[in-house]
Amino acid sequence: xxxxxxxxxxxxxxxxxxxxxxxxxxxxxxxxxxxxxxxxxxxxxxxxxxxxxxxxxxxxxxxxxxxxxxxxxxxxxxxxxxxxxxxxxxxxxxxxxxxxxxxxxxxxxxxxxxxxxxxxxxxxxxxxxxxxxxxxxxxxxxxxxxxxxxxxxxxxxxxxxxxxxxxxxxxxxxxxxxxxxxxxxxxxxxxxxxxxxxxxxxxxxxxxxxxxxxxxxxxxxxxxxxxxxxxxxxxxxxxxxxxxxxxxxxxxxxxxxxxxxxxxxxxxxxxxxxxxxxxxxxxxxxxxxxxxxxxxxxxxxxxxxxxxxxxxxxxxxxxxxxxxxxxxxxxxxxxxxxxxxxxxxxxxxxxxxxxxxxxxxxxxxxxxxxxxxxxxxxxxxxxxxxxxxxxxxxxxxxxxxxxxxxxxxxxxxxxxxxxxxxxxxxxxxxxxxxxxxxxxxxxxxxxxxxxxxxxxxxxxxxxxxxxxxxxxxxxxxxxxxxx
Amino acid sequence: xxxxxxxxxxxxxxxxxxxxxxxxxxxxxxxxxxxxxxxxxxxxxxxxxxxxxxxxxxxxxxxxxxxxxxxxxxxxxxxxxxxxxxxxxxxxxxxxxxxxxxxxxxxxxxxxxxxxxxxxxxxxxxxxxxxxxxxxxxxxxxxxxxxxxxxxxxxxxxxxxxxxxxxxxxxxxxxxxxxxxxxxxxxxxxxxxxxxxxxxxxxxxxxxxxxxxxxxxxxxxxxxxxxxxxxxxxxxxxxxxxxxxxxxxxxxxxxxxxxxxxxxxxxxxxxxxxxxxxxxxxxxxxxxxxxxxxxxxxxxxxxxxxxxxxxxxxxxxxxxxxxxxxxxxxxxxxxxxxxxxxxxxxxxxxxxxxxxxxxxxxxxxxxxxxxxxxxxxxxxxxxxxxxxxxxxxxxxxxxxxxxxxxxxxxxxxxxxxxxxxxxxxxxxxxxxxxxxxxxxxxxxxxxxxxxxxxxxxxxxxxxxxxxxxxxxxxxxxx
Numbered sequence: 001x002x003x004x005x006x007x008x009x010x011x012x013x014x015x016x017x018x019x020x021x022x023x024x025x026x027x028x029x030x031x032x033x034x035x036x037x038x039x040x041x042x043x044x045x046x047x048x049x050x051x052x053x054x055x056x057x058x059x060x061x062x063x064x065x066x067x068x069x070x071x072x073x074x075x076x077x078x079x080x081x082x083x084x085x086x087x088x089x090x091x092x093x094x095x096x097x098x099x100x101x102x103x104x105x106x107x108x109x110x111x112x113x114x115x116x117x118x119x120x121x122x123x124x125x126x127x128x129x130x131x132x133x134x135x136x137x138x139x140x141x142x143x144x145x146x147x148x149x150x151x152x153x154x155x156x157x158x159x160x161x162x163x164x165x166x167x168x169x170x171x172x173x174x175x176x177x178x179x180x181x182x183x184x185x186x187x188x189x190x191x192x193x194x195x196x197x198x199x200x201x202x203x204x205x206x207x208x209x210x211x212x213x214x215x216x217x218x219x220x221x222x223x224x225x226x227x228x229x230x231x232x233x234x235x236x237x238x239x240x241x242x243x244x245x246x247x248x249x250x251x252x253x254x255x256x257x258x259x260x261x262x263x264x265x266x267x268x269x270x271x272x273x274x275x276x277x278x279x280x281x282x283x284x285x286x287x288x289x290x291x292x293x294x295x296x297x298x299x300x301x302x303x304x305x306x307x308x309x310x311x312x313x314x315x316x317x318x319x320x321x322x323x324x325x326x327x328x329x330x331x332x333x334x335x336x337x338x339x340x341x342x343x344x345x346x347x348x349x350x351x352x353x354x355x356x357x358x359x360x361x362x363x364x365x366x367x368x369x370x371x372x373x374x375x376x377x378x379x380x381x382x383x384x385x386x387x388x389x390x391x392x393x394x395x396x397x398x399x400x401x402x403x404x405x406x407x408x409x410x411x412x413x414x415x416x417x418x419x420x421x422x423x424x425x426x427x428x429x430x431x432x433x434x435x436x437x438x439x440x441x442x443x444x445x446x447x448x449x450x451x452x453x454x455x456x457x458x459x460x461x462x463x464x465x466x467x468x469x470x471x472x473x474x475x476x477x478x479x480x481x482x483x
Numbered sequence: 484x485x486x487x488x489x490x491x492x493x494x495x496x497x498x499x500x501x502x503x504x505x506x507x508x509x510x511x512x513x514x515x516x517x518x519x520x521x522x523x524x525x526x527x528x529x530x531x532x533x534x535x536x537x538x539x540x541x542x543x544x545x546x547x548x549x550x551x552x553x554x555x556x557x558x559x560x561x562x563x564x565x566x567x568x569x570x571x572x573x574x575x576x577x578x579x580x581x582x583x584x585x586x587x588x589x590x591x592x593x594x595x596x597x598x599x600x601x602x603x604x605x606x607x608x609x610x611x612x613x614x615x616x617x618x619x620x621x622x623x624x625x626x627x628x629x630x631x632x633x634x635x636x637x638x639x640x641x642x643x644x645x646x647x648x649x650x651x652x653x654x655x656x657x658x659x660x661x662x663x664x665x666x667x668x669x670x671x672x673x674x675x676x677x678x679x680x681x682x683x684x685x686x687x688x689x690x691x692x693x694x695x696x697x698x699x700x701x702x703x704x705x706x707x708x709x710x711x712x713x714x715x716x717x718x719x720x721x722x723x724x725x726x727x728x729x730x731x732x733x734x735x736x737x738x739x740x741x742x743x744x745x746x747x748x749x750x751x752x753x754x755x756x757x758x759x760x761x762x763x764x765x766x767x768x769x770x771x772x773x774x775x776x777x778x779x780x781x782x783x784x785x786x787x788x789x790x791x792x793x794x795x796x797x798x799x800x801x802x803x804x805x806x807x808x809x810x811x812x813x814x815x816x817x818x819x820x821x822x823x824x825x826x827x828x829x830x831x832x833x834x835x836x837x838x839x840x841x842x843x844x845x846x847x848x849x850x851x852x853x854x855x856x857x858x859x860x861x862x863x864x865x866x867x868x869x870x871x872x873x874x875x876x877x878x879x880x881x882x883x884x885x886x887x888x889x890x891x892x893x894x895x896x897x898x899x900x901x902x903x904x905x906x907x908x909x910x911x912x913x914x915x916x917x918x919x920x921x922x923x924x925x926x927x928x929x930x931x932x933x934x935x936x937x938x939x940x941x942x943x944x945x946x947x948x949x950x951x952x953x954x955x956x957x958x959x960x961x
Contacts, residue, residue, distance in 0.1 A: 033756075036760070040763050040767070043767070047770075055779070058779055059779060062779060062782060062783065077782070080778075094625070095621040095622055095624070095625045098597075098621040098624040098625055099621045104778060123593065123594065123863060123864060123867055123873065123874060124758045124759075124761055124762035124765070124850060124860060124863075125762050126627055126863075127754065127755060127758030127759055127762070127859070127860075127863075128755055128758075128759055129759050129762070129763070130755075130756060130759035130760060130763065134755075134759075138751070138755070139751060142744070142747060142748070142751065146740075146744045149740065150740065245740060246649075246656075246739050246740060249739075249740045249743055249744070250743070253743060253744075253747060257641060261637065261638070261641075262638075264626060265626055265627065265629055265633070266515075266629060268622070268623065268626035268629075269515075269519055269626075269628065269629035272620075272623055272628075273519065273522065276526065277618070277619065277620060277623075278618075279530045279599070279600075279601075279617065279618070280599055280617055280618040281530065281534050281599070281601050282530065282533065282534070283618060285534075285537060351618075354620075355620040355622065355623075358620055358622070358623065359620070359622050362626070386620075386621065386622050389621060
């Protein structure tokens, strides 16, 4: 095997490819689509970002602008948690359109993350969104299969393959050279996307942790390069083994159809059927039932809280709650929040567990399916995957819990001990300076490590596929027939 | 000639196992999709029954409690939840406003995985706080459901492409086209018949397999016969569109390979790119006002209203003298002030709410104007509507729930302001919600659009003959 020969075959392939008009048309159309996807991705990102910045400030202002108030009323006034977007989310929208990016936080109530685009959309969203990731995952494979299907098989049909081999060319050189040629073409299609994304990372308004973004970018685009390499090997392998060029094309299109359309959708549907999701109503009433079973903090005659009251009185050696050194209403609320938050967390965790199990069915097909593998890698590194969403939810819930408890502490400390319960009353208030003391919510974006963990299965799958297709080429170079 | 063409082509299709394969694939796909859709429908029904049972349970407890109170017993419940106060019933014993699935709900998931089908509006709650979104895994939403609509819109075209991409080119490539050209039939007619025959077979197999699959899955075809026929008609029209595309591509493009890729490219354009671009265009031209901003506005209006509660109540009673007259005690509680200010808040918030619906309407309008660009969008909208899971149904549901919330509130207001107690005999008079399904709309306009696009594409194909009418040879020798 000579390196020079490999180079020769590569050049020959490229020369041939650029002889036809088709490649120019495809390249132009693809670049136009890329430009469109890039512009709308950047637009989407900056719009979401400015909305978030504006609202976070407004929400904070209206929180701090509250007059002296009873702390429990402040807890119900509540505030918002806003989600930061990874700059790379302009490249892959992932599940972002379906999740929303803000959540309203108040005492006792775990409001789901809402304000998603999907809730306010016409049905067309369901056809999918045109992003640069979609072009790479769906459209470029089709183009590459078209450019690559006939590469070997047509030479056999023309009879030129015989001549090549009789002149001393080696099968390995032919296959590798042609694969690399196709890969160069693939990179040509890939280049504008890389350019747009780097341009955005350089000049866009992406103030948050540029080092992290660049690392993600690097890993992401390495992943895509591997993916494209696999596609090229795949085309050449099929082209070598097929009986006719028509068969080669049909096989490749079949692979595309099966792996891109049918398998992901079916596996997700199966996952959903295997692990059914409870409806929102039954989820909520399950939580409510559990809370009431444990004890209703708003009910003065609740047995659980009555026992609690007796023990508190005993510890402090007093007969009545009005003699306690703190406001008893705040204390009850604090205990109630603790139990209800724990119960909610328990139910919510089991819900997430169901989602996870559903997703795993299609996630594990990544081992066999490089198209699913690249999809999981892409969503993980652009921070638009399920993990990122859950992560934000958890941070928001932690903050909500702190907020509610802080207000309860204020009530215990500053509200007269004579006032047993209730949040009403204009006399029982806490000074507004305390509102400013409570820090604002700040979304901590997922560390790279956690994205890496999610993507690891996909990465191994891609590496395995590269190895496999390379071995396939080697094997073929011994077995392939020239006639 | 037509008879021979029909007979021998059918035999050829049978011999090549095409028809058998098509039957198996369609049965499998339609079967899985229908089963999947029906399971969801059943679950939705079961959820509603369960929620109703829960309310019935709570009602029984409430009536018991009410009875004890009326008999003068001491009860162990928080004072504000005792149901002799009308507001306690209005807030803690809401009715279920549910949206049961239609008989054909399984056809298309539509928006049903995103929106909830049961809401419990309370007397003191505001309409904005009604949350109509369902709790679904976002990943599931991204992938979408495997329903009949998916099979028809996405997969059926692919099957048709596989069935017809090389009708002309394979004859050319195998050399038999020359023989055919020598026969006393024009190539145009011959190709048209050949594709027409394939369409015929696809239509027959589809109709039979759909009917069989639906019957096996306990779909009430009989009572929805008009809708079922409408569904078949639009599906067949969509199939015709793809056959027309295959016809045009066969004539204009050339070799089998190029045909296949051209057709798949068109599939990507019609099914993925055009809908995505239209969706993004709608969002960019008519962006939704931010919901976060709305909640902020709402809080500001509410805070202001709370400060002026006494004044608002006075004004309110002045506007509603009927409330002030019938009551001799003139007792005023928290709820009196709250509900009066709530009415004001609602009025002030209305323009904000309307802004949303208006933007969404504008997006929908834009979509309606350009929907003909891709038959896939037309068919999706039409199937969603037949299934009763489209945007229109959910909009109607939202409006009905909000109207019901108002009715519910209005039911308790006179009792509140007249300081009347809620009694056991009032229970039967509580308003109830029944979802009025928007009447079935015939899908003839959608059908018309899809048929028109099919005809236009057929025309484009036929143009090849107009332009090269003297040179039929060019088709043979290409």
